[in-house]
Amino acid sequence: ELKVEQNPLFLSMQEGKNYTIYCNYSTTSDRLYWYRQDPGKSLESLFVLLSNGAVKQEGRLMASLDTKARLSTLHITAAVHDLSATYFCAVVVFGNEKLTFGTGTRLTIIP
Amino acid sequence: ETGVTQSPTHLIKTRGQQVTLRCSSQSGHNTVSWYQQALGQGPQFIFQYYREEENGRGNFPPRFSGLQFPNYSSELNVNALELDDSALYLCASSQAGSYYGYTFGSGTRLTVV
Numbered sequence: 001e002l003k004v005e006q007n008p009l010f011l012s013m014q015e016g017k018n019y020t021i022y023c024n025y026s027t028t029s030d031r032l033y034w035y036r037q038d039p040g041k042s043l044e045s046l047f048v049l050l051s052n053g054a055v056k057q058e059g060r061l062m063a064s065l066d067t068k069a070r071l072s073t074l075h076i077t078a079a080v081h082d083l084s085a086t087y088f089c090a091v092v093v094f095g096n097e098k099l100t101f102g103t104g105t106r107l108t109i110i111p
Numbered sequence: 112e113t114g115v116t117q118s119p120t121h122l123i124k125t126r127g128q129q130v131t132l133r134c135s136s137q138s139g140h141n142t143v144s145w146y147q148q149a150l151g152q153g154p155q156f157i158f159q160y161y162r163e164e165e166n167g168r169g170n171f172p173p174r175f176s177g178l179q180f181p182n183y184s185s186e187l188n189v190n191a192l193e194l195d196d197s198a199l200y201l202c203a204s205s206q207a208g209s210y211y212g213y214t215f216g217s218g219t220r221l222t223v224v
Binding site: 031033035040041042043044045048050088090096097098099100101102103104 | 142144146152153154155156159166167169201203205207210211213214215216217218220
């Protein structure tokens with residue numbers, strides 16, 4: 001059974017600092033997604049990573065994928081308060097179209 | 112291009128009752144998936160519908176059932192509601208064979224009392 005783990009679960013960081021969220025998964029994947037969720041809201045798609053070595057960047061967020069290590073990272077550069085949210089990674093395995101989500105990382109940016 | 116629409120947005124039900132949640136898929140999408148998100152947890156896959164047939168199911172009991180209609184909209188039905196069914200229910204639409212299209216609706220917040 002596919003397991004997806006994220007760490008840290010909670011992250012409190014100061015504005016202007018850099019940090020990385022890690023997403024590990026237990027079996028070979030077809031693709032990996034990163035989502036953002038604000039409190040009480042739905043999921044906003046951030047990135048889809050399709051292949052080994054894939055890197056995507058949007059503003060202060062950059063995601064990468066290492067399929068050999070079964071690891072994806074979401075790097076935050078010079079954090080700003082607007083990035084406060086819960087971030088989820090989700091994995092899709094070959095032949096099965098369901099998303100298996102990680103535990104989520106609750107990110108709080110402190111002014 | 113319309114997004115994914117879910118209704119109702121909030122619902123309060125009594126234990127033992129039945130509930131139906133609705134989802135209209137995004138234009139151009141033919142697959143609908145349903146997820147349950149309990150407070151403080153990640154979404155859990157309930158099931159997926161493609162061409163009006165169930166196309167995969169998670170670890171949920173049979174009292175969770177669904178339908179997909181010819182226009183690709185979908186319903187999630189839950190019978191004999193339990194307190195633990197209280198959660199945010201999310202619908203996601205996608206196009207079969209596409210890697211990019213998981214669009215989530217705004218969700219239905221179900222509270223069982």
